[in-house]
Amino acid sequence: MKSTLTLALALTMAATCGSLARAASIFSPGSLTPGFSTIDFESIPTGTLFPAPGTFSVGPVTFSSTAGQALRITGTFAFPGADPAGNHLSPSSGTFGDVHPLRFDFASPVAEFLVTWIDPNFANNFLHAYSTSGTLLESVEVPATGSGTSAFAGIVRPSQDISYVVTQVAPGDLYLLDNVRYGAMAVVPEPQSVVLLATGIAGMLGLGWRRRAKRSAKA
Ligand SMILES: [Ca+2]
Ligand SMILES: [Ca+2]
Numbered sequence: 001m002k003s004t005l006t007l008a009l010a011l012t013m014a015a016t017c018g019s020l021a022r023a024a025s026i027f028s029p030g031s032l033t034p035g036f037s038t039i040d041f042e043s044i045p046t047g048t049l050f051p052a053p054g055t056f057s058v059g060p061v062t063f064s065s066t067a068g069q070a071l072r073i074t075g076t077f078a079f080p081g082a083d084p085a086g087n088h089l090s091p092s093s094g095t096f097g098d099v100h101p102l103r104f105d106f107a108s109p110v111a112e113f114l115v116t117w118i119d120p121n122f123a124n125n126f127l128h129a130y131s132t133s134g135t136l137l138e139s140v141e142v143p144a145t146g147s148g149t150s151a152f153a154g155i156v157r158p159s160q161d162i163s164y165v166v167t168q169v170a171p172g173d174l175y176l177l178d179n180v181r182y183g184a185m186a187v188v189p190e191p192q193s194v195v196l197l198a199t200g201i202a203g204m205l206g207l208g209w210r211r212r213a214k215r216s217a218k219a
Contacts, residue, residue: 025140026154029181032112033156036183041087046075049093060107061180065091066166067100074176088118088178091167099174105164112183113165114154117142118176125175126168129155137161150178160184 054065
């Protein structure tokens with residue numbers, strides 16, 4: 001019985017260790033699971049202002065200002081580096097003096113996301129991922145690629161536990177967001193490992209049943 005328990009434990013570990021490595025910062029769309037969704041803000045006319053408290057939804061994602069300020073869709077910048085194109089989300093009413101943190105909520109928790117952060121001049125720009133209960137799960141720092149550029153930043157998790165994301169802005173750094181990519185697919189455990197694990201458990205249960213049956217036959 002001990003050996004079958006060891007086998008089951010080994011199978012469980014084999015099934016989960018690959019996915020634990022997924023809890024990580026990512027800096028490229030290629031690191032997302034294929035089939036992810038993208039919000040590119042192209043369906044909202046340039047110049048649209050969402051007045052204070054600044055909240056709106058695109059599909060299952062709700063964007064809001066953590067400071068209760070206005071949000072605006074602009075089409076001003078097309079910086080190289082990542083992939084900004086067309087419209088993007090400005091965390092301000094349009095005057096560059098009131099840039100503030102943004103929050104985006106997923107209607108149901110996701111396992112991974114990636115954004116295009118436009119104009120990261122300085123270090124200390126972050127994206128913080130939170131659970132449904134408001135626990136900080138993980139943070140990623142946006143690469144400071146410099147004025148007039150854009151950079152990718154995101155997080156992949158071993159399970160679908162990211163409920164919302166909040167930006168942290170480096171003091172004095174203006175920024176915009178575009179191409180909010182997100183995926184609900186968590187690859188834990190891999191299908192092959194599930195089959196192996198199920199086979200191991202079934203075998204263990206069968207062995208236990210046969211032993212009990214033998215014992216009761218002897219008694
Ligand atoms: Ca866009
Ligand atoms: Ca900037």
